[in-house]
Amino acid sequence: MNATDLAKARDQSAPPPDADSTAEQSMAGLLRPHVWSFAAIVILQVIGAIAGLAPLLAVVELGRTLLSHGPIDHGHVWIVVFAGAAGLFVRLVFTAASSGLGHLLDGQAQLSFRRQLAAAGARTDRLVLQAPDRRAGNGGGDDELLRPGGRYADFWNISMAPVASE
Incomplete structure (x- = not known):
């Protein structure tokens, strides 16, 4: 490769961007204002899912306690039952909060998209x-x-x- 070839290569224009990459960039730009709300929804869902394990673990512990040899510790059984019920309640609360926040985010995102589409339509015929x-x-x-x-x-x-x- 000589200096002439390098000059020709430098003068060539860059290839046009791929349509899919442009679409991904524009989608990222549309969703960027809502990223924290999406993150909050995911965090609430994860907490709800982890809390949903508590009733399952409570059933296992309850079965282990009731099937063990010897006297049954009634205090331990009630603690396990309450822990399972608390896990169900926490799961319900966090899943409901995630669902409500998701509903609000859906409305905000749709409104934002519609406004941007209307603005784009107003700029062109x-x-x-x-x-x-x-x-x-x-x-x-x-x-x-x-x-x-x-x-x-x-x-x-x-x-x-x-x-x-x-």
Whole structure:
């Protein structure tokens, strides 16, 4: 390789970014504001799952105590029963908190996505809609996308039918 080859290699433009990597970057950008809420949901789920082991361990300990030779320690049996019940309660509380937080996060994320999509739509007069299988897409303004027989037109008719009938 000589200096001419190096100059040609340096002058070549970088290849365009892969569409999948661009989509991943944009998805990460959309989810970044909600990362702490996602983390809290995972932590609450983990605590609930670990607490859910307490009743199982309590049943094992209760069986070991009741099947042992000799007199039964009633105090120990009640402690084991209460520990199992407390584990069930902790699991219920943390799982419910995770579910509630997940519901709130879902609403916030959807609202955020819709606002960003509306802002993007306001900046342009042309939309590109891609089918879920990523093989076919439709693009154009509202008039072009609403032509009869297209997927977007079908979606528009289904989604706007209740509004038009009111």
